[in-house]
Amino acid sequence: MPLRDLPSVDALVRTIPAADLPRSLVVECARTAIAEAREQIGKGNDADPHEIARRLVEHLHARRPQTVINATGVLLHTNLGRAPLADEAAVAARAAAMSYENLEFDLVTGRRGGRAQFARELARALTGAEEALVVNNNAAGLFLTLTALARGKQVPVSRGELIEIGGSYRLPELMEASGATMIEVGTTNRTHLPDFEAALSEDSALLLKVHPSNYRVVGFTEEVALPAMIELAHRHELPVVYDVGSGLLDENVPWLPGPPPHWLAGEPGVRQAVELGADLVLFSGDKLLGGPQAGIVVGRADLIARLAEHPVGRAVRCDGPTLAALSATLQMYASGRAADIPFWAMATTSPDVLRARLEQLLKGSGVRGEIRAGDSVPGAGSVPGATVPSPVLVVQRPSTDALWDRLLMSDPPVIARRDAGELILDLRTVPPHLDDALSAALQAACRS
DSSP, X not given: OOGGGOOOHHHHHHHSOOTTOOHHHHHHHHHHHHHHHHHHHHTTOOOOHHHHHHHHHHHHHHHSOOOOEEOSSBTTOGGGTSSOOOHHHHXXXXXXXXXXXXXXXXXXXXEEOOXXXXXXXXXXXXXXXXXXXXXXXXXXXXXXXXXXXXXXXEEEEXXXXXXXXXXXXXXXXXXXXXXXXXXEESOSSBOOHHHHHHHOOTTBOOEEEEOOTTOOOOSSOBOOOHHHHHHHHHHTTOOEEEEEESOOSOTTOTTSSSSOOGGGTTOOOHHHHHHHTOSEEEEESSSTTOSSSOEEEEEOHHHHHHHHHSHHHHHTOOOHHHHHHHHHHHHHHHTTOGGGSHHHHXXXXXXXXXXXXXXXXXXXXXXXXXXXXXXXXOBTTBSTTOOEEEEEEEEOOSOHHHHHHHHHTSSSOEEOEEETTEEEEOGGGSOGGGHHHHHHHHHHHHHO
C-alpha cells in the first residue's frame, strides 16, 4: 500500500469491529496501526493498517478480565487467580460491593467499630490464637510485622529459608525494605540451633522461621524445629514469627473424612504452630485456605496490637468485599463445611469420577484422544512436589501449538497443559457444570 493510501484515523476506526470496547481505546489502536503501517511501508515492506488494527483490537479484547476454563490440573494456579471462591463467599463479596455495609461500624453500640472484627473472631476461634489481623496478602503481613517489630534491628533467619516466590518476591529484599537487618545463619541445606544462638545480640528483634512452601531441599539436610526455636527465643525474651505461607489451618484436616491426604504430609498447620508457642503465625487466604487474596496474622494480642497501630497497617488493609468473602470462607470452616470450599472439593474428587467425566468429554466432543493416568498439583507455591493422582485426556493432534492457540481463543477461553509435545486436559480443576462448554470448545478447536 502506498503511503498516500493510508486511511485517516476516523476512517480506520469506522472499519474496526470493536464490539463493546471504549472508542478511546479503538482510536488508539487505529493510530498505532497507521504508525506501524507507515513504518513498514517506509522500509519497503507490505503492511495493511486494517489488519494491524484488527489484531490490536483482538489483543485488547483478550486482555479484559474474564473467566476461563482451567484444564491444567493446577488447583491453585497463580496466573489464573488461585483459589475459586465458594458460592457463599462470592455472594457475600458481591453484596458488600453493591451496598453499604458495617465495615467499620458497630451495630451494637452505634459507634465506629474495628475493621474485620468478625473475620478476626473466626480466625481466633479456628487457630486458638489470642488475636488476629487481616491484611491484603501474606507478603504484606510479613512486611508489616518486620517494619513494626524489627525496624532498625536484626533478624536471624536460616539461609535455607531465604525464599523467592513468583513475581520476583525475595525475602532478603522485603526485609531490607522493612528496615530490618537480616542475619543469615547456617547453610543452604543445614542449619542448627547453635547457629541461631550465635547470631543473637542485644540488637536482635525476633527470630524468623519461614516455611519454604514452593520448594524442597532434600538429601543431607537439617533445619531447626519450631519448638527448639521457640525455647531459644523465649529464653532470650524474643518473639518467634513463623511464616507458614500456604494457609493450612489444621494439620489434621478435620473437615475431611478419614486421615489427612497423603499429599499434605509435612505441611505445617496454623493451629499446631500456635499451640507450640509461636508468637505470630502468618499465612495466605487464597492458597490452601481456599478464600480470597488476603494475609492473616494470628498470635499474641500485644504483638498484633503493635501491628494494627503501625502506619503501614492502614496501607495494607483489605477492602470490604474481600473481608466479606474471607469471613464467609472462615465461617465454612467453623461450621464444619470446609469440604465444600472449591479447592477442597476439587482436591478430593475421586479419580473414578474424573475418569467418567473424561469418557463423556471424549465421546461428546468427538475428538481423537486417550485417557491416561496423570497427576494434578496443588500449585501457587503450596505443598511443593506433592501430586494428586488424576486421569487426564491426551488429545491426539499433529499440531499441539495450533490447538492450544485455538482453545485460548474459544469462548470461554480454555487453558490446557502442554507436555512433551502433547496437549493434556485435566478435569480436576474444571467444575462439572463447565464440561459441556469445554466439550464444545474442544470440538470447535479440533475442527478448525
